[in-house]
Amino acid sequence: MHVHDLHAEYRTRSPFTPAARPRLSWKTAADSPGWLQAAAEIEWRRGGAAAVARVEGRDSVLVPWPFESLLPREEGSVRVRVHGADGSTSDWSEACDLRAGFLGEGEWHAKFVTVPEPADIGQPLLLRREFTVRPGLEAATLYATARGAYQVEIGGTAVDADRLKPGWTAYRDRLLHETTDVTDLLREGPNAIGASLAGGWYTERFGFHGQARPFYGKYPSFAAQLLLEYADGTAELVATGDDGWRATADGPLTASGIYAGESYDARRALPGWSSPGFDDAAWLDARPDTAKALVPVPRTAPPVRATEELPVREVVTTPSGRTVVDFGQNLVGHLRIRVQGREGDTVVLRHAEVLEHGELGTRPLRHAKATDTYTLAGDGTETWEPQFTFHGFRYAEIQGWPGEFDPADVTAVVVHSDLERTGHFSSSNDLLDRLHENVVWGMRGNFVSLPTDCPQRDERLGWTGDIQVFAPAASFLFDSDGFLASWLEDLAIEQTPDGSVPFIVPDVLDSAGTPAAAWGDAAAVVPTVLFERYGDRDVLERQYPSMRAWTDHIAGVAGDRRLWEGRFQFGDWLDPDAPPADPAKAKTDPDIVATAYLFRSATLTADAATELGRDDDARHYRALADEVREAWVREYTTAAGRTVSDSPTAYALALEFAIVTDPEDRRRMGDRLAWLVRRAGYRIGTGFVGTPLIQDALVRSGHAETARRLLLQTENPSWLYPVTMGATTVWERWDSMLEDGTINPGEMTSFNHYAFGAIADWLHRTVAGLAPLEPGYRRLAVAPVPLAGLDHAAAELETPYGRAEVQWEAADGGVQVRAKVPPNTTALVTLPGREPFEAGSGDHEWSIADPRTEPRGSGLTIESRLSDLIEDAAAHEAVLAAVAGVDPERARQLRRDTEWTEHRTLLGELTPAAPAVLARVEAALADLHRD
The missing domain is CATH 2.60.120.260 (Galactose-binding domain-like)
Incomplete structure (x- = not known):
């Protein structure tokens, strides 16, 4: 037994911690099955002094700092040893070095400086300053930031490999600084520091339809302070704003923009510009930036x-x-x-x-x-x-x-x-595995400083709706806690005083005054996901006022009727039936979506209040949720168990948000949802809102086979259609590229959006069967749903407690399920054909009867009902292939337009048709019957 991966919160592969009281996490490797931690000892060592604190119980994830708060630049090492409930005791872990990377009150002295005028808007520039290092230098720490994007060099060497620093935040109110140890770059005697600076997001023009405009400022600016600490106890500060900083806009980087790209003229290169002795006589004194003074805070997200x-x-x-x-x-x-x-x-x-x-x-x-x-x-x-x-x-x-x-x-x-990869999925279906890989690449491309919608066009904005639906998948694939927690701080900053949340964060479109369901609800959903997936209670507590303000705001909009209706909404955005020019024109009434999300946010706010011990709040928001539930059911459902928008998204919302609770109504809604999916030929019929929910709604209502057919569909629209078209990321539209290889005619078409990639979370939790049951996977669910058409599936995740794995494989009429449960956790195991049972940590294997079934029609003929034909995938494909062999256009129409219901027969659907078509279909069905 040993302790490993001891680290402070929000790992950034740096010894610097941004917090004065950093939370600690560790993992335990233990051979003993069912091992649980009974207590842990934490040692904090500074110099020759050490202090030890004991933590009773199982806590090993984001454990509160048990010592005095760190002082700026304080450094030391921490290590842990654990005691098991079985009486075992580990050795001390390897030491984890910590350095306080934040500044103390009043310690930020740097002033922002920028390019001398006149200059072009957003003009890239170079800044430099020479200084002298005295003998006896012990440490040199650089604190730097910019309104724009920057890199620092000392003596011709970049201080790190980070890009686009300091990243994009709500620049008017929150700016980040980097903390970098540059001791090894300095030499006794003359030295020079230089900064390359471009406008980045700060000077970019934002907006659509040719109406883009600058939002933050005209010129980029830079601020830094280099603290030199000497062995004699003295210190010196080299900071922007003091004398000696020189600047030029005549460097080799002649133009730079996030959307436009960069232009570089190597003829204008300035060798040695960041080294001592460079002739900067042609440069000018750096000009102070008169924009609002901000004291930057340390970065918590990965660079x-x-x-x-x-x-x-x-x-x-x-x-x-x-x-x-x-x-x-x-x-x-x-x-x-x-x-x-x-x-x-x-x-x-x-x-x-x-x-x-x-x-x-x-x-x-x-x-x-x-x-x-x-x-x-x-x-x-x-x-x-x-x-x-x-x-x-x-x-x-x-x-x-x-x-x-x-x-x-x-x-x-x-x-x-640079997030750490944590989760993986694989299966026996190559197309499905490529879909999952597309989700991974889509996330990588859209997690660039903040969670964007797309990375290529004149947008690349932090759309709240996209991350609201994708956060669970993101939190499995990569360690996203620090990244999303940082973005949530900006969300709270950008909220209006009365709680409305903007469409995008940072809000460069001034959108906060118009609340939109499923977009603004990121305020409640994303903190909940971080608590659920990482056990991050602090982010839940920090964001709770934002959650509450959002819920109060939309409750006020809904009024006494408790229905959010008649206002602007994105609705079930990009429903596949929406016209290219109007992606909000979905099958589902936007009021149904809006009120469902009011219920959702009220419920999540109540849950957060309960967790945080705010009992009065919990009762208030629970009562609000009940009132909204009753209003939704009263207004939007019928006595027969239908919704007034008879659409997959409407039923998925009712089932997955648990708005409808009556068991019989839920059964009928699940049946209707499956009927609608079958009627559409198992092609997807949901947009941004319904897509993350529909598969869970189908499986939990007893329609796993329908979910399987929907998942493995390759026709347009479907998850796998883009894969068959060569996609290597997830598309914005189901048909961003049409079957003929042309780009969708809509104004808004991206080939790298992660929203529809939310399906990955269902692949992890249900197809493979690995999900959290308690915050941070302290207790996890092992609940695979083996599907016909797959011979095996597997998911593995580096949870906060250690590696968890679930895999199943079908062979010889049975299914073998294997699971790895990390030490200090337990699992609830739910296998087909068995009652749920508990399992402790360790490696497990179970054998079950093969539950997979693939419906096959018996004696299907040309007189058979369309509903029976679509249930038999082989017969369905045989009929379409037979029609295509005689009349390809008729086959395309059959695929695209047919409603596969019990009310029509195949013959009726084909009539009128050429005799050759009917004969070919009859022969194809007869061949299947003989097989």
């Missing part, structure tokens, strides 16, 4: 970094003769090029996610140029990559390449917030 590199997979010559490179994967980042040519040669790099008619498909980019340019110095082999921009692309067009083009000279650099 943005380059995490992977991909080579060119194929070089394509387009019909117009252009050179396009294909990386085989839709990704987010930029290109790195290695090139030789004459002075003044310029290479132009244009980016896009897809090809259309063989050419770069740039229409979905709208006003985003997504173009980088590099002008050569002409002095041999030159290597370059952009620094302060990113693009969403699979393809890149190369223009102006000097000499013969070699694809080995172009590399795609993948860039995103």
